[in-house]
Amino acid sequence: MTLYMVQRCLFDHLRRLEAAGDGPKPDIVTEGYNLTDEEKRAVTEPDIGAIYAMGAHPVIINGFCRALGYKRADYRPLLESAGVATTAKGKPRWQK
């Protein structure tokens, strides 16, 4: 439906995981967010690259990946495959 609702779904899931503590980890809940089939697939599979390509906030992606047990070396292959072009351009003032 909207990027906000995808992010809300992930955010609520992370809060449920936090509340569960060391107990059984709850499955992600997609009902109530009015997600498209593709959005449901991306968050339940999960397809981190697709979530990244939708434009999800990096702090949300970070929390979701941490909960899934991904390590730092996993991000590049997971996210570069999404084919999102970097918006970073130009030479910053601190580079000689």
Next chain:
Amino acid sequence: MAEIVMAYAAAHAPMMTADPGSAPRQQAENFFGALEKVRDVAKETDVQAIVMMTGEHFTNFFLDGLPQIAIGLDNEHLGPPEVWLQVPKKMVPSDAGLAAHITASLIEQGQQPALSYGMKIDHGFMTVYYWLDNSMELPMVPIVLNCTTPPLMTMQQFYDFGVTLGNAIRSYDGLERVGLVAGGGLSHFVGEPRVGDIDEEFDHWFLDRLATGDLSEILSMPNDELALAGNGTGELRAWVALAAAMGSAPGKVLSYEPVYEWINGMGVVLYDGDNAKVQA
């Protein structure tokens, strides 16, 4: 009236408490050694309470209502919510009188901070605070800043905020000795392909400017240029606000270590000269 008797900025990578042994030994010793020096200064100055700024990580606010600046106003705040942080969960005392005074004073000076009761204090605070006082009894007034969700306040705007924050603390007559702390930075990348990269060139450039007290190049930097050093690096807004509160006094760089195992440029800068007070 209160005096800012100590001020410092430090990186707050979660791994520094969650898995400190994962860093190369010498790097960890240098970084933690700097935090120990800060702890000694806190003891020497007999600081009564601290005011601490750090970035919001969607611990207290989300996209349905995200303030640029919010102040915790309770008598105590629960932290940390992250069970994996290896910091005991505790209600950390605050100084509600100081928090209320800061909020009122900031508004009088033209700032518009959000008010927050029930604020939780996550790794952004607790990693650094736990190293300052592992009994977690030192009162802490928490302030969260939006450092990751555009549109963002600029470095210049956070500098201006910091000046008013310094004024607010110094005009409080309920305490005599207050500390000011900034958590976050240095360069790091979050939730994107470059996670694990550290822009060492940026970190040195930034620290060199804090060390001289000439922040002009930092303050004129647009947000999109700052983001080239990492999408988590914007937490340095807290460092700039702290430098402003201290009247742009030269900061003493106690340590800098690019700790790739912690995916973070790790630094500590201490201010022992209160230029703003001297100039007043």
